[in-house]
Amino acid sequence: ERITADSNKNTLQNGTIWSAYTEIIDTEFCYPNTALAGVSFDSDYFNGIPARNYLVRGIKVKVPSNYNPETRAYTGLWDGTFKIAWSDNPAWVLMDVITNERYGLGGLLGSFSCDKWMLYDIARYCDTMVDDGFGGKEPRFTCNAWITDISDAYTLLNNICSIFRAIPVWTGQEYSAIMDRPSDPAWTYTNANVINGIFERSYSAKKSRHNAVKVTYSDKNNAYQSAVEYVSDDESIAKNGLNLTEITAFGCTSRGQAYRTGRWLIETEKLEKETITFTVGREGLMHLPGDIIRVSDNHYAGLNIGGRVVSIDGNKVTLDREVKISGTTNLTYINKNAQESTIRITAANGNVVTLASTPNDIEPMTIWSLSTST
Template sequence: METTSKGDRNPSSVRLLIQLQRNGNWVTEKDVTINGKTTSQFLASVILDNLPPRPFNIRMVRETADSTTDQLQNRTLWSSYTEIIDVKQCYPNTAIVGLQVDAEQFGGQQMTVNYHIRGRIIQVPSNYDPEKRTYSGIWDGSLKPAYSNNPAWCLWDMLTHPRYGMGKRLGAADVDKWALYAIGQYCDQMVPDGFGGTEPRMTFNAYLAQQRKAWDVLSDFCSAMRCMPVWNGQALTFVQDRPSDVVWPYTNSDVVVDDNGVGFRYSFSALKDRHTAVEVNYTDPQNGWQTSTELVEDPDAILRYGRNLLKMDAFGCTSRGQAHRAGLWVIKTELLETQTVDFTLGSQGLRHTPGDIIEICDNDYAGTLTGGRILSIDAATRTLTLDREVTLPETGTSAVNLINGSGKPVSVDITAHPAPDRIQVSPLPDGVETYGVWGLKMPGLRRRLFRCVAIRENTDGTFAVTAVQHVPEKEAIVDNGARFEPQSGTLNSVIPPAVQHLTVEVSAADSQYLALAKWDTPRVVKGVRFSLRLNQWKR
């Protein structure tokens, strides 16, 4: 800046040369002229390309003469230098998008942009079409890269990926991909969406925005598909809450009886843990991908237990129908599966692993004989001699569960009951052995199914088993809106049993009348007294 004698401030200029020493000679690379007017320091940048090999010399030469008066302010100096490495930046494993907009269109305020993204390309089964959600042929265990929002294969990617997941600690052999394959097929099944259409039973659309504990992330993934992780001693496998075949029936003859003479010990959930209404938070596409809340209620349960509200987040859920099913699944689980059983087995009697479905044939709980051992087998007449006498109902078809040669339970019909301790079946399964387990299935008496959740080895070589009640009809209730009338699992009841086939024989002796009454009851009676009243009338 230059100031005149009258006090006017005018622009000034300075010429500079930027020179590099090449082969011993100084060569001018840039001729810079700075024009302007300012009262503070002004910084000008110069970029030099095509530099000589290092080390090299560089200098700045001022062509404009230095000022000799205070009226001309054009002092120059070398402030700093920066080495610039010009590379093409890439963002591995990252999707990058950029927008250039005019800030005046937004009033000078910072602009926020939201994007609808699909997510990662993950590994899916080679016989799987993620677009159509179909499977072709038998899977050979190989995988292929594709986009999919199937929660089973999103979980596989999280567990095995070495960069963002647990791949540095878990290998592909440490995760049961065959269990995930069955879970993935279950998630892809189409169910009503609540609006007249259909949708996959479960989808998963989530992003991990911050670092979290691996177990917490694993639990969130599993909650999206109604399953729990289980370490079976060799690999991390998964057990999904869905209808499954019974692995083994356990009777009173299988369990270890404690000092009180009890084999099966039962407990029930607390009333405060039985929720009748659930508020489900989920990401709603119809609400600008903001969080919405779906209210799910059970009116009948509210009338019985009162309104007990639970608030939950549906992780990775972007469907209102799926959010509704998630809330209803919680309600039905807490209302229908209220019972827990604990029992102890010898090492030879343990025939299941955590997550398996087992059947409990407890004679004491059922109020009738429902299970035991086979004493002898007559293959010619298909007659089984049991270790105890059983009573079959007069109406309906009864069946018996037997263990075949493959070690799997098989249900066959009972065609005849020639003696209290003998039954005839059709057909007789192959491989049924003497002293094998049998369990009765009678009309009007619900099979008592449980899912094993824990097995602990005791110091005496026995195993303590804990299992929770399993209601297979829950799937149809939650996913398809079916209605079922639950049957009782016991003949013991607070309701007095009906009297059937009442007969009375009256005889007179020594001016006294004697009455002999006989009757039947449709179920076992314990702790019940019957009152008999005789009326005398005249013709």
């Protein structure tokens, strides 16, 4: 209330100007799904509200009931049930984003939309302790990300999967992830089970094979400030010249993990430079992106290294073409359980090979391939 009377003179104006006001409501409020921090300080030491930094562990997610996130230990067999705990394992962060109904895709896909068994296998691989590059040990992959902005769902899933070198895949029924790691071949393809027996090959351009990379990450040893880790292949640089690229390691706060990310990129582009294209029949429907396959191309090898089995007589197997063996040679075939089996060849006479043992899981017309120590 203004207590000064209004002026009745033209030379005097009683103007009222609001500078600021504060309303205090003495009521307790709840802040659902919010972490609230309060700090009091003497305003004499600050011209305004100071910047504050907080180190938080982040949201709790569903983890396996037999998993201890603190020690990263898995006890016994997992029965498929979950518990709520904090974890920086990127596999369980991915599952939380896919299944959570409040901020994830759970409202669209439902709680049964994620391949938890595959993620369990991936999570154990992520929790494996490896050298950190400074004489210590650390988990192979961790995720420490501050996700505050609305983004495209598929982009976010790809970013999280990039932490552990994987891609998200929709199998037709649920979301899964295919990880780039060592594994056994899922199938064998030869000239005998591809259309027209043709394998077409192409190669990556030399300029796309980088031999140096700058990896940007958040350094946990420097208040999580942005840092750059430089990784290079000095031998390739000396031979071909510098070919530099830059990437950002999503959710990475470890210098060792940033180095491994850069090293993986360099080695992948250096070694995986060939693309093989071919057309198959219905058996191709059993595969998912990322499956490892064996390719036995007779034309590329210059000799018969793959085909089909004609008949079986004890430990003697008749093939659909003549083969020659040298050194230690193994016969790999697709067994009755649609899996690869390998037996050593002791002798070869034309298209008949003698195996070191009698195969009990081989059938006529199955696919075979040869591998030799030479």
